[in-house]
Amino acid sequence: xxxxxxxxxxxxxxxxxxELFPEPEWLSxxxxxxxxxxxxxxxxxxxLGSDSRVSAGESVVNRVMNKLSxxxxxxxxxxxxxxxxxxxxxxxxxxxxxxHSIEVEDDxxxxxxxxxxxxxxxxxxxxxxxxxxxxxWDRKKxxxxxxxxxxxxxxxPFAIGGSGSFYIHGFVDAEYRKNMTxxxxxxxxxxxxxxxxxxxxxxGGVAYVVTIDKDGAEEKCxxxxxxxxxxxQ
Numbered sequence: 001x002x003x004x005x006x007x008x009x010x011x012x013x014x015x016x017x018x019e020l021f022p023e024p025e026w027l028s029x030x031x032x033x034x035x036x037x038x039x040x041x042x043x044x045x046x047x048l049g050s051d052s053r054v055s056a057g058e059s060v061v062n063r064v065m066n067k068l069s070x071x072x073x074x075x076x077x078x079x080x081x082x083x084x085x086x087x088x089x090x091x092x093x094x095x096x097x098x099x100h101s102i103e104v105e106d107d108x109x110x111x112x113x114x115x116x117x118x119x120x121x122x123x124x125x126x127x128x129x130x131x132x133x134x135x136x137w138d139r140k141k142x143x144x145x146x147x148x149x150x151x152x153x154x155x156x157p158f159a160i161g162g163s164g165s166f167y168i169h170g171f172v173d174a175e176y177r178k179n180m181t182x183x184x185x186x187x188x189x190x191x192x193x194x195x196x197x198x199x200x201x202x203x204g205g206v207a208y209v210v211t212i213d214k215d216g217a218e219e220k221c222x223x224x225x226x227x228x229x230x231x232x233q
Contacts, residue, residue, distance in 0.1 A: 034202025035067060036164030037078035038192050039135040039145045040176070041157050042185040045213030046135040046143040049189035050078050051164065051197050052205030063205045072097045074217060075113045075136030076210050080162040086130035089120050110136040114146035114153055122151025133159050137212050164196030164203035171195055182211060194227045 034055045039048045054062035067079040069090040075097070079086035093116045097108045114134040121128065135145040147159045158176055160168065172192055180188065186209060193207045207222040 034200075035080045035162035036168070036193055036196035036200060036203040037067060037080050037133055037161045038165075038172075038189050039078060039133045039159050040180075040185050040188060041135075041143040041145050042180050042182050044143060045137050045182065045211065046145055047182070047185040047189050048076055048078050048133070048135050048210045048212070049193050050208050051193055051203040052208060053203055054083055055202050060204075066208050068208050068210045068219075070094065070217070071113045071134070072101065072108055072136070074107065074138065074212050075110055075134065076212065076217065077113075077117065078133040078135070078161070079130070080132070081130035082128070085128040086132060089117060089128070089130055089132060092120060093117055107138065109138045109140060110134065110144040110146065111141070111155075114148055118148045118151055118153040121148055125150055131161050133161055135212070137214060143212070160192070162203065164193075164200035167199040168192050168196045182213070186211060190222055191228060195230060197227075198230065
């Protein structure tokens with residue numbers, strides 16, 4: 001017969017060794033919108049577009065993020081770089097433009113929004129990793145597109161950015177024409193995004209498109225099965 005001594009034995013929990021079960025690399029990677037963003041002007045407004053994939057290292061952490069963020073009623077920005085940094089800049093500028101529009105009792109200018117983004121990007125260029133394209137419509141200059149990379153502010157007829165933009169420089173240079181209609185600009189943006197998403201591993205998902213004119217902003221989501229087909233697909 002077994003005799004119990006009444007001795008209490010402390011339970012030792014099993015500890016997983018970091019060598020046997022290493023932490024996944026993507027947990028320590030910065031979440032980035034390795035992305036494709038584009039904006040183009042037409043007579044009377046602008047069209048912005050972006051893909052929807054967000055990655056951390058080689059892992060996709062979000063498949064359907066909308067990277068077109070409103071700064072005001074008729075001004076939007078396209079986000080690329082660190083997701084947290086880009087979203088923070090957009091939220092700060094959105095708040096500042098709301099205050100500014102109340103003070104002047106009118107809608108803000110697109111150049112004012114782009115200047116605010118530029119100032120923040122330059123002031124914190126060592127701390128932040130983000131590139132925003134600012135585009136919109138105002139009563140003075142109509143449709144406008146501004147690039148704000150590292151504090152540089154330039155107005156352009158169209159602008160592209162993100163990791164996927166390297167694959168479509170030739171396409172946009174060949175296909176862009178002055179005085180394109182709104183419909184042609186929308187097709188131009190969707191085609192450029194489709195080609196970039198087909199080549200760039202950090203771009204993918206759906207295509208978000210925003211069209212802005214004097215009447216306001218119109219948002220559209222183009223699903224993957226609705227994107228145009230090209231030869232390599």
